[in-house]
Amino acid sequence: MLVLAHISDLHLDGTERATERAERVRDLLWGLPGRVDALLVTGDIADHGTEAEYEEAARLLGLRGPAAPFPVLTCPGNHDRRAAYRKALLGEPAGDGPVNSVHVLDGAAVLMCDSSVPDSDEGELDAATYAWIEETLDGLGGSVPALLAFHHPPVALHHPLPDAHPLRGPGALAELMGRRGEIVGVVTGHAHTPAATVFAGRPLAVGPGVTWSLRMPWEGEGAADRDAPPGLAFHVLDDEGRLTSHFRVAL
Numbered sequence: 001m002l003v004l005a006h007i008s009d010l011h012l013d014g015t016e017r018a019t020e021r022a023e024r025v026r027d028l029l030w031g032l033p034g035r036v037d038a039l040l041v042t043g044d045i046a047d048h049g050t051e052a053e054y055e056e057a058a059r060l061l062g063l064r065g066p067a068a069p070f071p072v073l074t075c076p077g078n079h080d081r082r083a084a085y086r087k088a089l090l091g092e093p094a095g096d097g098p099v100n101s102v103h104v105l106d107g108a109a110v111l112m113c114d115s116s117v118p119d120s121d122e123g124e125l126d127a128a129t130y131a132w133i134e135e136t137l138d139g140l141g142g143s144v145p146a147l148l149a150f151h152h153p154p155v156a157l158h159h160p161l162p163d164a165h166p167l168r169g170p171g172a173l174a175e176l177m178g179r180r181g182e183i184v185g186v187v188t189g190h191a192h193t194p195a196a197t198v199f200a201g202r203p204l205a206v207g208p209g210v211t212w213s214l215r216m217p218w219e220g221e222g223a224a225d226r227d228a229p230p231g232l233a234f235h236v237l238d239d240e241g242r243l244t245s246h247f248r249v250a251l
Contacts, residue, residue, distance in 0.1 A: 008189025043077025043151030123152025
């Protein structure tokens, strides 16, 4: 059984508010050593995509300095910038191609996919990323349970703000998942609201935002609830390949 913590949309911008909210979630998670197998961070880590913002993120997430108590797996969002992300967050040579990575954890795989589109708030898994997913799953033998994680949800969430900047061409993803039975589910961010639904017959869990929470149309005026506590999720992948998601806040 895997327990995967999940945070998204930190929007670190150098302000005390953004840092404090990220630290609050980090401190909660760092207090669970031995109980969490990995942390997934699904994009919009930085607000402006600057190297300074990623340097702060690397420190907060235990990628620089004192290490996190478990692996920290990241992927970019629409506010992130690939070159600075690679250089200052990952410590890799700067580059403009998709930032994709695979991590095998106790018999299951997590594919962190790049759905960002340079200079656009919309998302897309491009041809190179689809080819990478196929090649990665083939390399795992086609039988290892795999979770896909990226930023933009491939379904409407019934709010005009996230629904205005969707994942383009979700049919291509649905077609791939229809052929790849080892994909057990999808987790995303972007919408700043905890949500659970189904996509291509598999669970789809949307992680809440750290920086602010989305106020749904039936909850009142104004999209951004900046007073709500930062949110996080825990996804449990059990030995039967079933994905179960739990949502929490960091008080």
